Amino acid sequence: MSSLELTVAVGIVVLGCASLARRLGIAAPVLLLIAGILLGFVPALRTVHLPPEAVLLLFLPVLLYWESFTSSVREIRSNLRVIALMSTILVALTAAGVAGAAHALGLPSGPAWVLGAAVAPTDATAVAVLGAILPRRIATTLKAESLVNDGTALVIYTLAVGVTIGAEHLSAAHLGGMFALSYAGGVAIGAAVTFVSVRVRSRLTDAFQHNLLALLTPLAAYLIAEAVEVSGVLAVVVSGLWVSRVSPRLFPAYARQYVRTVMGFLTSLANAALFVLVGVEAQSAVRGLSSAGLARGLLLVLAVSAVIVAVRFGWLFTSPYAIRVLDRRPQQRARRLPARPRVVMSAAGFRGAVSLAAALAVPHTLTSGAAFPNRDLIIFVTAGVIAVTLLVQAPLLPRIVGWAHLPEDNRPTEERHRAQITAVEEALAALPGLATAHDADPELTDRLRAEYERRLRVLRSDDPDTSNWGAADWDENYARLRRALIENKHATVVRMRDEGEIDDEVLLDLQEGLDAEAVHLTRHT
Numbered sequence: 001m002s003s004l005e006l007t008v009a010v011g012i013v014v015l016g017c018a019s020l021a022r023r024l025g026i027a028a029p030v031l032l033l034i035a036g037i038l039l040g041f042v043p044a045l046r047t048v049h050l051p052p053e054a055v056l057l058l059f060l061p062v063l064l065y066w067e068s069f070t071s072s073v074r075e076i077r078s079n080l081r082v083i084a085l086m087s088t089i090l091v092a093l094t095a096a097g098v099a100g101a102a103h104a105l106g107l108p109s110g111p112a113w114v115l116g117a118a119v120a121p122t123d124a125t126a127v128a129v130l131g132a133i134l135p136r137r138i139a140t141t142l143k144a145e146s147l148v149n150d151g152t153a154l155v156i157y158t159l160a161v162g163v164t165i166g167a168e169h170l171s172a173a174h175l176g177g178m179f180a181l182s183y184a185g186g187v188a189i190g191a192a193v194t195f196v197s198v199r200v201r202s203r204l205t206d207a208f209q210h211n212l213l214a215l216l217t218p219l220a221a222y223l224i225a226e227a228v229e230v231s232g233v234l235a236v237v238v239s240g241l242w243v244s245r246v247s248p249r250l251f252p253a254y255a256r257q258y259v260r261t262v263m264g265f266l267t268s269l270a271n272a273a274l275f276v277l278v279g280v281e282a283q284s285a286v287r288g289l290s291s292a293g294l295a296r297g298l299l300l301v302l303a304v305s306a307v308i309v310a311v312r313f314g315w316l317f318t319s320p321y322a323i324r325v326l327d328r329r330p331q332q333r334a335r336r337l338p339a340r341p342r343v344v345m346s347a348a349g350f351r352g353a354v355s356l357a358a359a360l361a362v363p364h365t366l367t368s369g370a371a372f373p374n375r376d377l378i379i380f381v382t383a384g385v386i387a388v389t390l391l392v393q394a395p396l397l398p399r400i401v402g403w404a405h406l407p408e409d410n411r412p413t414e415e416r417h418r419a420q421i422t423a424v425e426e427a428l429a430a431l432p433g434l435a436t437a438h439d440a441d442p443e444l445t446d447r448l449r450a451e452y453e454r455r456l457r458v459l460r461s462d463d464p465d466t467s468n469w470g471a472a473d474w475d476e477n478y479a480r481l482r483r484a485l486i487e488n489k490h491a492t493v494v495r496m497r498d499e500g501e502i503d504d505e506v507l508l509d510l511q512e513g514l515d516a517e518a519v520h521l522t523r524h525t
Contacts, residue, residue: 006045013039014272029275029352030390033383036279045280057222059270060150060357061236065218066267068147068240072504075140076241081323083141087148090315095120095156097307102381105300110164111374117157118359118378119304119385122146123352134348134401135409136503138341142348150354151233155182157358164373165366185230190238193221198243202250210255211262217243244504248494253486253515260512271352278356278383289376297377301384308385313346340404347400350389355382415502417459419510422496423489424456434484448481479521486518 013035021028039045076083098116103109123146134142155178197217204210221239222232247256289297320337337345359382362375428449435445490511497507 009039009042009045010273010276013276014269017276018272028272030387030394032272032275033279033387033390036276036281037283038279039276040280040283057219059274060354061218061222061232062215062263062270063267064147064150064233064236065240066263067143068237069244069263070505070508071143071147071241071244072136072140073241073245074500074503075136076144079137079141079144083144083148085319085323086141086145086315088152090145090312090319091120091149091152092156093315094308094311095153097311098304101303101307102300105303106296107300107377108373110160111372111378113160114157114164114362115300115304115378115381117153117160118362118382119308119351119355120156121149121153121351121354122349123354134344135341135406136412136505137409138337138345138406142345147237148234151183151186151231151237152179153354154233154358155179155231161362165363181229182231183234185228186225186232186234187238189225189228189230190221190235191242193217193224193235194239194242197239198246198250201255204255205252207255207258210251211259214243214259214263215266244508248490248497248507248511253490253518256511257515257519260515274356275352278360278379278386281360281379281383284376286376286380289380293377297380297384300377300381301388304381305385305388308349308351309346312349313343316342316346341406344397344400344404344406347393347397350393351382351386352389355386359383412503412506415506416509419493419496419502419506421456421459423492423510424452424459426492427485427488428452428456430488431485434488435481438481438484440481444481448485452485483518483521486514486521490514490518 014032017031017035018028020026021031095113095116098119099109099112102112102115107115122142159178194217197213197220201210201213204213217239218236221235225232225235251259286294286297317339320342359379362378363372364375365371431445431449431452434440435442493502493507493510493514496502497504
């Protein structure tokens with residue numbers, strides 16, 4: 001089967017599974033993984049294997065970039081210590097625990113560490129789905145952890161693969177140097193690539209060019225970082241966070257809307273396709289195992305899943321007290337989460353796209369030309385662990401959240417409401433000056449003032465009836481003045497984000513509506 005036929009087959013599977021998942025109320029990744037396994041029975045697909053380098057390059061940068069772009073910088077900053085510890089020490093402990101358990105069950109040391117590194121990081125996309133049922137602080141901490149921990153896991157993974165194939169030699173100094181160089185170099189390259197990208201995009205006027213550069217930025221950051229052997233993951237994360245911070249001011253509404261639509265589609269498609277492709281590879285891996293190997297693989301899936309959960313629970317229930325010994329400030333104690341929220345965070349350690357990509361990227365041969373030991377088993381166990389998190393942890397999480405009685409987090413709604421009121425108030429205050437600057441007819445100005453005053457009354461009274469909002473006739477002068485007011489509102493909410501009054505995610509939510517309104521006005525003039 002050709003690559004084109006495989007692409008069409010995967011697209012049809014993704015479309016069918018997405019529709020079926022909505023009807024049955026089942027998580028789409030579960031169906032996609034099963035469909036990929038069934039697809040592997042097609043004779044023409046039995047010889048299809050993804051190039052290891054292509055997996056990490058085609059899927060990982062785009063997925064991580066978009067998750068970084070839609071993350072809250074404010075919440076990351078306020079929970080930075082917890083995120084840093086979870087994305088470094090916890091990942092290393094998880095990889096070590098899994099490697100120890102796998103080695104005890106007969107896997108050689110090198111492949112055991114490769115497996116441990118592959119399943120150590122949590123998945124940003126899976127965690128993002130949980131944001132609607134979790135308080136913002138917990139959801140952001142989990143999401144940020146899953147973004148940064150990929151860098152730690154992939155350093156361990158690279159070292160483990162290198163040792164196994166004979167290209168690396170392990171020592172404490174070498175390991176420490178790799179981590180330091182990987183993190184610092186990844187951040188530096190991500191910042192450098194993004195600086196150039198932002199400068200170029202700020203001069204573009206074509207939406208297609210904006211979107212193309214938005215797509216090329218994470219790929220370029222990742223490629224350059226990996227070429228000099230530093231963390232491509234951190235380079236991409238830095239890029240996404242930086243662009244999310246500056247895009248409201250530097251890029252026009254039509255470009256933001258176009259990029260948001262296209263990148264959202266591409267990341268959803270890449271994530272879905274990856275689950276299908278790992279199902280195909282998992283089926284292939286099973287065929288390469290004997291009956292004894294399959295039984296051993298299932299035992300490894302259960303053991304590794306148990307170790308992952310146990311290490312995560314152990315860390316989240318001991319690290320706060322270790323931090324307390326080192327930092328006894330009252331504000332530190334006030335920020336410590338009670339036991340029940342920590343149970344929720346422990347149960348939310350889903351594995352997904354990065355683990356799949358890492359397992360599939362294991363090379364087929366050693367430097368000597370011999371086959372990489374237990375490659376099929378590593379892919380099988382990784383796919384099995386991901387399936388366990390999707391089939392067991394995912395259905396249990398809403399019940400655990402209900403048991404935890406987490407306090408309702410109304411801050412995003414309150415911040416959004418406050419930002420809308422402030423934006424309309426400041427737009428009204430700026431209306432006379434904008435009307436003069438745009439030489440607007442007094443009648444048009446009065447019409448807009450009446451609309452905005454009505455909108456302000458609606459916001460202050462929480463009246464849901466906004467059916468007549470923006471129902472005026474399309475007139476070029478009217479539209480030009482109204483666009484100026486939208487720009488004023490946009491500047492207001494960006495300023496509120498910069499001053500910490502509202503969150504980055506609240507800004508993105510409001511910006512989506514303002515951009516759509518601005519583009520709509522442009523199309524009617």
